[in-house]
Amino acid sequence: MSNQVPEDGTLLPLMEEFYTIQGEGYHTGKAAYFIRLGGCDVGCHWCDVKESWDANLHPLTSAEDIVDNAKKHPAKTVVITGGEPLIYNLDYLTKRLKEEGIQTFIETSGAYPLSGYWDWICLSPKKFKGPRPDVLNAAGELKVIVFNKSDFQWAEEHAKFVGKNCKLYLQPEWSKAAEMTPLIIDYVKENPRWEISLQTHKYLNIP
Numbered sequence: 001m002s003n004q005v006p007e008d009g010t011l012l013p014l015m016e017e018f019y020t021i022q023g024e025g026y027h028t029g030k031a032a033y034f035i036r037l038g039g040c041d042v043g044c045h046w047c048d049v050k051e052s053w054d055a056n057l058h059p060l061t062s063a064e065d066i067v068d069n070a071k072k073h074p075a076k077t078v079v080i081t082g083g084e085p086l087i088y089n090l091d092y093l094t095k096r097l098k099e100e101g102i103q104t105f106i107e108t109s110g111a112y113p114l115s116g117y118w119d120w121i122c123l124s125p126k127k128f129k130g131p132r133p134d135v136l137n138a139a140g141e142l143k144v145i146v147f148n149k150s151d152f153q154w155a156e157e158h159a160k161f162v163g164k165n166c167k168l169y170l171q172p173e174w175s176k177a178a179e180m181t182p183l184i185i186d187y188v189k190e191n192p193r194w195e196i197s198l199q200t201h202k203y204l205n206i207p
Contacts, residue, residue, distance in 0.1 A: 004060055005055070005060065005088055007089060008089060008091075008092055009063060009088055009089035009090055009091060009092040009093055009115075010062065010063050010064075010092055011060040011061065011062060011063065012037055012060065012061060012063060012066070012088055012093065013037055013038040013039055013055040013056075013058040013059065013060055013061070013088075014035070014036075014037060014038070014058055014059060014060075014061035014066065015036045015037060015038040015049075015051070015052050015057075015058045015082075015083065016034075016036045017033065017034060017035050017036065017066065017069055017070075018033075018034050018207050019031070019032075019033050019034075019073045019075070020032065020034060020201065020206050020207045021200075021201060021204065021206060022079060022201075023199050023200045023201025023202065023204070023206070024143070024171060024197045024198065024199050024200065024201070025107075025122050025141055025143050025169055025171075025197050026120070026122070026140065026141045026167050026169070027077075027079075027105065027120070028197070028198075028200055029200070030075070030077065031073075031074070031075035031077070032075055032077040032078065032079045032105070033069075033070045033073050033075065033077065033078045033079070034078075034079045034081060034207070035066055035070070035078060035079070035080045035081070036049070036052060036081050036082060036083065037052075037055075037058075037080065037081070037082045037083050037085045037087075037088065038052050038053075038054065038055045038056075038057060038058030038082070038083050039052070039053070039054070039055030039058075039082065039083045039084065039087050039088070040052055040053045040082055040083040040084040040087070041053070041084070041087075041129070042084055042109050042111055042126045042128050042129045043128050043129070044126050044128060046145075046147060046173050046175065048174065049082075049083070052082055052083040053083065055083070055087075063092050063093040063096060064096065066093060067093070067096045067097055067100060067102075070097060070100075070102055071100055071102070076100075076101055076102045076103060077102065077103045077105065078097055078102050078103065078104055078105065079105045079106070079107060080093070080094075080104065080105070080106045080107070080116075081106070081107040082107075082108075084108065084109055084111060084112065085106060085107075085108060086106075086108050086109075086110075086111070086112035086113065086114065086115065086116075086135075087112055088115075089115045090106075090115045090116030091115050091116055091117070093116070094116040094117040094118065095117055098117055103119040103120070104116065104117060104118050104119050104120075105118070105119060105120040105121075105122065106118055106120070106121055106122065107122045107124060108121070108122070108123060108124070108135065109123075109124060109125060109126045109129065109131065110123045110124075110125055110130075110131025110132055110135035110136060110139070111126070111129040111130065111131060111132065112132070113132065113134060114132075114134050114135050114138055118138075120140050120141070121135070121138050121139045121140050121141070122139070122140070122141040122143055123135055123136065123139035123141065123142050123143070123162070124142075124143045124144070124145060125142075125144065125158050127154065131158070133161065136158070136161040136162050137161075137162070137163065139162050139163070139166050140165075140166060140167065141166065141167045141169065142155075142158060142159060142162050142166050142167070142168050142169065143169040143171055143197055144158065144169065144170055144171070145171050145172075145173050146170050146171065146172050146173060146176075146180045146183070146184055147173040147176055147180070148176070148180075149183065152170075152183075152187055155168075155170060155194075167195065168193055168194045168195065169194070169195050169196070169197040170184045170187065170188065170194050170195075170196060170197065171196070171197040171198065171199065172184055172198070174199055174202060181196075184196055
């Protein structure tokens with residue numbers, strides 16, 4: 001983690017920001033402005049944005065500038081992702097977004113304490129650094145990436161700790177999709193409280 005990031009979160013290491021269609025999980029198909037913060041030590045070997053891991057590679061950017069950019073787009077929804085965004089204090093950024101009438105969604109591994117003011121929390125826990133109870137309790141959506149067969153049992157273990165209204169998703173890891181998708185289909189038919197999430201943005205060829 002970059003030691004230059006102020007504790008109040010007024011400056012954040014911004015890797016990229018872009019306006020697109022949410023591709024996966026509960027909000028699939030909705031327009032949203034994505035804010036990707038740099039910095040992650042969770043270390044998923046199949047991560048598709050490994051360039052996000054080193055926060056020092058990404059410029060410290062004013063939270064006010066991020067809010068101003070988000071305001072320019074018709075969809076008043078922001079998705080904050082990473083990296084692992086909860087490495088940082090997100091109270092200031094999300095407070096300012098909400099003051100501008102923008103909904104705030106986060107995608108997190110849950111490995112760090114929860115900060116920020118959220119309309120939706122997507123928890124995607126990782127084996128390499130497990131989620132904290134406070135994030136499990138707050139999640140609106142549990143999205144487990146299925147890379148191999150053992151991930152089904154691992155998904156069930158985490159489903160025990162989320163709230164009863166939390167949506168449950170199984171998502172094939174992109175490089176293993178041909179192999180894992182048939183297994184996920186069978187699993188969801190047998191365990192219908194789970195739903196399938198697909199990375200539809202990859203099929204649509206958008207960011």
